[in-house]
Amino acid sequence: MSIRQGFLALLSEQPMHGYQLRQEFERRTGGAWPLNIGQAYTTLARLQRDGLVEPVLDAGEDSPEQFRLTDDGAARARVWWGTAVGREKPDRDELAIKLALAVTVPGVDVAAVVRRQRDETLRALRVLTRQKRDLDPRDDLAHSLVLESQVFAAEAEVRWLDHVEASVAAYGPARVPARAQAPTDTAGRNGGTSRTSGTTAALTKEIER
Incomplete structure (x- = not known):
C-alpha cells in the first residue's frame, strides 16, 4: 500500500501531526504495516513538497506541527477512492x-x-x-x-x-x-x-x- 495515499486519506478526516498519522495508520490497518516515525515525517515532507499538504498555521505554539490537505491533496484523495488498484504491474514478489x-x-x-x-x-x-x-x-x-x-x-x-x-x-x-x-x-x-x-x-x- 502507498503510505502517501494512506496519509492523504487520513488527513481528509482532520489535520494531524506526523506522530498521529503514524499511530492512526498502524491502528486502522491492524499493525500489519508498521511505520517508524522517521518514515512518517519523510512522507509528510514529500507530500508538502508536492503541494498536497500544508502546515496548519493557527496551531498552538506548544503543539506539534499539524498538517492539512491542500485542494490538490483533497482531489488526489478523492481520485484514489474512485480508482481501482492496478494489477498489471504488481509489486516484485x-x-x-x-x-x-x-x-x-x-x-x-x-x-x-x-x-x-x-x-x-x-x-x-x-x-x-x-x-x-x-x-x-x-x-x-x-x-x-x-x-x-x-x-x-x-x-x-x-x-x-x-x-x-x-x-x-x-x-x-x-x-x-x-x-x-x-x-x-x-x-x-x-x-x-x-x-x-x-x-x-x-x-x-x-x-x-
Whole structure:
C-alpha cells in the first residue's frame, strides 16, 4: 500500500501531526504495516513538497506541527477512492522471483526450497488464523479485513507452491532462454539454441499475474 495515499486519506478526516498519522495508520490497518516515525515525517515532507499538504498555521505554539490537505491533496484523495488498484504491474514478489531463479540455477534443490517455504507459509497461516479467530469483526472491522486478506494470500501461496512442486516434477530443471545468455563467438559453445521449459513459462505466468 502507498503510505502517501494512506496519509492523504487520513488527513481528509482532520489535520494531524506526523506522530498521529503514524499511530492512526498502524491502528486502522491492524499493525500489519508498521511505520517508524522517521518514515512518517519523510512522507509528510514529500507530500508538502508536492503541494498536497500544508502546515496548519493557527496551531498552538506548544503543539506539534499539524498538517492539512491542500485542494490538490483533497482531489488526489478523492481520485484514489474512485480508482481501482492496478494489477498489471504488481509489486516484485520475492518468493516468485526466488523460485523462478531456483529452477534455472544449477545445483539448487528446488523441491527442498519449496518444502521449506511451504512449512513457513503454513506456520504463518496458523498464526493468522488464530488471530482472526480471536478478533470479533464487530469490535474492529478494519483489522479483521486486513487479517482475512493475509489469510487468503497465505492459502493461495500454499496452493501455488503445490503447483510449483508439481511443475518441477513434471518438467525438470529449466534452461535459461537464449536471449539471457552471454553472447559467444563460437556457434554451439553454449549447447546450441536454448529454449524455455514449461517450468519457467509457468512461473513467469505466476509473476505476471
